[in-house]
Amino acid sequence: MQMASKRAVRIDTGDYLKDASGKPQAYFANDLDSVDLRPPPQARHQNTLDLMTLNDPDPEARRSAVMKLGMIQDPAYVPILQARIPKESSHIVQDALTQAIAIIQLKNPDPAIRIPAIQQLGALTSIPPATSSPPSPRTRPPPRPKSPPPKFPRPHPEPHQLGQLLRHHLPRP
Secondary structure, three states: OOOOOEEOEOOOOOOEOEOOOOOEOEEOHHHOOOOOOOOOOHHHHHHHHHHHHOOOOOHHHHHHHHHHHHHHOOOOHHHHHHHHOOOOOOHHHHHHHHHHHHHHHOOOOOHHHHHHHHHHHHHOOOOOOOOOOOOOHHHOOOOOOOOOOOOOOOOOOOHHHHHHHHHHHOOOO
16 A cells, blocks of 8 residues: 655745745655654644644634634744735735734833734724723613513412312322
């Protein structure tokens, strides 16, 4: 049985991995080492899976992976996410990439990077402005209607009827 080789894909760009001459690289499964997924580096592996999802054909999966990577706030992801913006075909994912980069940059101690990130998030309406007013009554959802009372309410038994009810339900000697 002959095994087919598979082309390797770059996680950050989605392009095929190429050698020095520009030729796409291909590998056989038995040429590669397996990855140990036992803790403690489990979180790193999840991040790797999220990076791999940047090439998923489903835009919602890509958007979700981008937001997860942004919430980690690891500055190492900024160049990877920036490289994805021009390659991304979905406007929703492009917006998520911009937002994730800004979220990561919020953690940067340099105000020259942090302040534009805050402004970027404000422009994306990710952070509501401090001067925003509460929603007007017209935009609030209508109150839920109260459930109607039962059509035939069961009357409570009168005290003199309790004995009859109890005798009916008690076993006979």
